[in-house]
Amino acid sequence: MRTTIVATLLLAGASMGACATTAVSSERSAAPRAAISAAEEAGAEEIPDARLHLKMAKDQIASAEQALSKGKSDKAKRLLERATADAELALELARLESTRAHAKEAWREVKELESQTQPTTKP
Amino acid sequence: MKSTITLFGSLAGMAAAASLLACAATAPHELTEARAAYMQAEAGPAATYAPDDLLVAKQALQEAEKAFADKGAGLVTKDTSYVAKRKAEKATLIAERLQEEKRVAEATQAQLEVGKRAAGKLGQTRGQLAEQSTALSEARTEADAERAKRLQAEAEAKRATDALKKWAQVIEDERGLVITLSSGILFETNKSELRAASLARLDEVAALLNQSPERNVRVEGFTDSRGSDSTNRTLSLARAEAVRAYLVSRSVEPSRISAVGFGEERPVASNDSVEGRANNRRVEIVLTPLVIQGE
Numbered sequence: 001m002r003t004t005i006v007a008t009l010l011l012a013g014a015s016m017g018a019c020a021t022t023a024v025s026s027e028r029s030a031a032p033r034a035a036i037s038a039a040e041e042a043g044a045e046e047i048p049d050a051r052l053h054l055k056m057a058k059d060q061i062a063s064a065e066q067a068l069s070k071g072k073s074d075k076a077k078r079l080l081e082r083a084t085a086d087a088e089l090a091l092e093l094a095r096l097e098s099t100r101a102h103a104k105e106a107w108r109e110v111k112e113l114e115s116q117t118q119p120t121t122k123p
Numbered sequence: 124m125k126s127t128i129t130l131f132g133s134l135a136g137m138a139a140a141a142s143l144l145a146c147a148a149t150a151p152h153e154l155t156e157a158r159a160a161y162m163q164a165e166a167g168p169a170a171t172y173a174p175d176d177l178l179v180a181k182q183a184l185q186e187a188e189k190a191f192a193d194k195g196a197g198l199v200t201k202d203t204s205y206v207a208k209r210k211a212e213k214a215t216l217i218a219e220r221l222q223e224e225k226r227v228a229e230a231t232q233a234q235l236e237v238g239k240r241a242a243g244k245l246g247q248t249r250g251q252l253a254e255q256s257t258a259l260s261e262a263r264t265e266a267d268a269e270r271a272k273r274l275q276a277e278a279e280a281k282r283a284t285d286a287l288k289k290w291a292q293v294i295e296d297e298r299g300l301v302i303t304l305s306s307g308i309l310f311e312t313n314k315s316e317l318r319a320a321s322l323a324r325l326d327e328v329a330a331l332l333n334q335s336p337e338r339n340v341r342v343e344g345f346t347d348s349r350g351s352d353s354t355n356r357t358l359s360l361a362r363a364e365a366v367r368a369y370l371v372s373r374s375v376e377p378s379r380i381s382a383v384g385f386g387e388e389r390p391v392a393s394n395d396s397v398e399g400r401a402n403n404r405r406v407e408i409v410l411t412p413l414v415i416q417g418e
Contacts, residue, residue: 053209075198078198078199078202078203079202081202081206082202082205082206084206085205085206085209085210085213086209088209088213089209089212089213089216092213092216092217092220093216095216095220096216096219096220096223099220099223099224099227100220100223102223102227103223103224103226103227103230106226106227106230106231106234107226107230107233109230109234110230110233110234110237113234113237113238113241114237117237117240117241117244
């Protein structure tokens with residue numbers, strides 16, 4: 001894994017260093033940041049899988065900022081896209097978890113209601 | 124897995140070293156993972172529940188495939204693959220969430236139906252209760268009316284008895300309620316026709332009898348000891364019959380009233396004195412008790 005990254009970074013550095021002039025607007029980093037706060041609001045920190053992807057998203061935003069400071073805007077752009085994908089995944093993981101809990105609770109209530117109303121049928 | 128990664132790593136390194144134009148034949152693991160994730164998403168609930176998100180994932184995968192075809196297993200390919208894999212996973216998660224939301228909706232519906240059923244039962248029970256309550260209050264009204272009627276009848280009987288007591292002896296003994304009327308009030312000497320003056324009094328007796336329609340009545344005639352036995356018996360019977368006939372004419376049911384003549388039997392006083400003989404000349408009206416009537 002590490003060798004891959006080292007290799008690809010070397011490759012990226014070698015092939016793209018010359019054309020990294022495109023400015024990364026703050027709008028571009030706004031998308032992953034918005035996705036991160038949405039995931040946090042949905043309770044992603046509480047769910048291990050979601051927390052992992054949230055961390056990956058944050059780390060990649062930090063990496064993107066570093067890349068940007070070195071003028072590697074294409075790399076920064078791709079890192080932000082990765083960050084967005086991770087943050088959105090964290091958000092969906094959190095949403096699924098809470099909806100699942102909600103459904104479970106709703107069905108538990110149905111069972112409870114049924115058990116409460118059932119005895120009245122027997123006089 | 125580790126060996127595959129190492130293989131990909133070395134391949135990527137080799138591809139980089141050999142320059143991009145060499146177009147590596149082996150896809151990086153990011154791309155193979157993205158492909159697998161998409162295939163999994165396509166086969167799962169996303170096809171039904173999140174087709175739009177599945178399409179987005181497909182386009183992301185196509186982008187990664189294009190990057191791989193154009194530039195080989197480079198960073199662009201890996202990063203686009205990375206994104207594509209997550210979009211495929213996201214589509215699956217969205218589909219699963221929509222399924223869960225459907226379950227929530229079904230649960231809400233089920234709760235509603237349980238509630239409705241319970242309300243229906245409650246309504247039924249309430250209806251039955253209302254019916255029972257109506258029946259109960261009707262029965263109570265009936266019982267109240269019955270009781271009022273009985274109390275009124277009792278009061279009337281008492282009033283009639285009290286009125287009778289002013290001129291007749293009214294006692295309760297083992298034979299039942301006994302009204303003793305003096306023959307002197309009812310008849311002329313040796314006659315068995317009722318005096319006109321006595322009729323109003325017999326009306327009071329009839330009223331009392333009519334208030335106790337369930338009791339049988341026996342009219343018993345008695346004389347004093349003067350004269351022959353047979354004459355006395357005949358006279359006492361004739362007098363009892365006369366009283367009976369009059370009472371029947373005042374609405375006393377004939378089937379429940381009988382007449383009997385005892386003559387000089389069963390004296391209530393000594394026949395040696397005028398007063399005693401006067402007491403012995405009498406008509407007794409006996410109302411047999413209810414319990415005896417039932418046997």
